[in-house]
Amino acid sequence: MNFVPTKLEGCFIIEPKIIRDDRGYFMESFNENTFYNGTGQKVHFVQDNQSFSSKGVLRGLHYQTGDHAQAKLVSVISGEVLDVAVDIRPGSKTYGQYVAVVLSAETKNQFFIPRGFAHGFLVLSETATFFYKCDNFYNKESEGGLIYNDETIGIDWNFNPAEFIISDKDKIQPILKNAKKAW
Template structure:
């Protein structure tokens, strides 16, 4: 696996080593030792989640606060998404900045989003199956969110707003400046 640091400290794009032959391919999608060595942290995942969505579905920007904060390792099993992480660590030099990456079944890349980041994704293909590992259990009372089109963050989602399919909950999330503090 190849671990590529992003401009946001702690976020990594992970390129797998894919072995192909006339039968298809093989890849190791996760190895705790390799992963921890690659990111330089001890992270232990406790929950796997999976979602299926249609083109234009935008999920996010979400995070968990306090003792329930979560790190996530995300990937796409089918289709293609634009995946986004936003730095919400108040003392960070990149607070309010984001990084985006294309994740697809074709490239098999993964994206590590540590605690202290809001996360979301937009489905670019007709459908997509999205998979993520979390290092902490979900806790409804610890939910936080940021409006997907907050002008201070100014995320380039690569599709027009008119193409988005967004939950009522995500349409009314607060801006970054008014969001629930992660710490």
């Protein structure tokens, strides 16, 4: 595996080693020791989640607060998405900045997002199956969110906003300055 740091401290793009032959392919999608050696972060995942969405579906930006904060290792099983992480760590030198990464079933790249980041994705292909591991259990009372089009963050979704398919909940999320604090 190749671990590529992003401009947001702690966020990594992970490029797996894929072994291909006439039968198909094999890859190791996660190994705790390899992950620690590549990122310097000890993470113990406790929950896996999967979603299926159509083109234009935008999910996010979501996070968990306090003791229920979550680190995520995200990937795409089928299709292609634009995956986004926003730094919401108080005092961080990159607070309010984001990284956007295209993840696809073809490349099999993964994106690691540590605790203290809001996360969301936009489906670019006709459909996509999105998969992610979390290092903490979901807790409804600890939910936080940011509106996808907060001008102070300025996410370039590189997609026509008129074609977004967004849940009612995600349409009314607050801007960063009014959002629930991460800790």
